[in-house]
Amino acid sequence: MLKKFRADLHIHTCLSPCADLEMTPYAIIRNAFEKEIDIIAITDHNSAENIVAAKKAAEKTEITVFAGMEITSSEEAHIIALFSDVQSVIKLQDIVYENLLPGINDEKLFGEQIVVNEKDEVLDFNKRLLIGATTLSAHEVLQIIHSLGGLAIASHIDREAFSIVSQLGFIPDDLRFDALEISPNTEKAAAELQFDMYRQFTWVTSSDAHDIRDIGKRTTGFTMKQPTIEEMRQALKNTDGRKSEWE
Numbered sequence: 001m002l003k004k005f006r007a008d009l010h011i012h013t014c015l016s017p018c019a020d021l022e023m024t025p026y027a028i029i030r031n032a033f034e035k036e037i038d039i040i041a042i043t044d045h046n047s048a049e050n051i052v053a054a055k056k057a058a059e060k061t062e063i064t065v066f067a068g069m070e071i072t073s074s075e076e077a078h079i080i081a082l083f084s085d086v087q088s089v090i091k092l093q094d095i096v097y098e099n100l101l102p103g104i105n106d107e108k109l110f111g112e113q114i115v116v117n118e119k120d121e122v123l124d125f126n127k128r129l130l131i132g133a134t135t136l137s138a139h140e141v142l143q144i145i146h147s148l149g150g151l152a153i154a155s156h157i158d159r160e161a162f163s164i165v166s167q168l169g170f171i172p173d174d175l176r177f178d179a180l181e182i183s184p185n186t187e188k189a190a191a192e193l194q195f196d197m198y199r200q201f202t203w204v205t206s207s208d209a210h211d212i213r214d215i216g217k218r219t220t221g222f223t224m225k226q227p228t229i230e231e232m233r234q235a236l237k238n239t240d241g242r243k244s245e246w247e
């Protein structure tokens, strides 16, 4: 039987230097529960080290946590990767860490990068320059995400920085995103006017939450059998009765 799921597919934790320190996996799950969100994706910049904690924090709830990451390509375009399982995102993380520009995070300048467990206990401070870019081109990032079985979404294409559109000026035909994301800054009608040339893509909208109050600010509805990446792939393609809707 098909069911409708409310999803916010772009949420940062305290591992992202730019995110609020209150964005612990436990707090995110509690807030998503209060807001009746069915699926969330944890999408920290160039890292997935808080995903296990978020999945554990959600164990006693009905919330599904997708294992995600927001990768910065060599063109400084942000690309969301989504998986159902932790293993795949850890494989992606290994590749991203190998290709991340060298450097140490300046906590005073960019913020702390905190790895925590499901009880909000601090496990580690990630020292890598997660805010920086990788040496992987957008084409390479998509190829890697797809080879690992994930979905690739172009982040906030309406933003004037760090989006595929802002960095390249357009979306090349051979960049096969599974969806394009519009940020909460742009209403649907305005996006339809501005991005009419990208109607061939499926669009989603997500919060890109960096603090608690923004979680669920935007959600996309998915009609599908169960909350998995495979079902979501079908919903994004509008096949077999599955569908996605910008709410």
Ligand SMILES: [Zn+2]
Pocket: 070, 078, 155, 156, 162
């Ligand atoms: Zn971004």
Ligand SMILES: [Zn+2]
Pocket: 010, 012, 043, 070, 155, 208
């Ligand atoms: Zn983001």
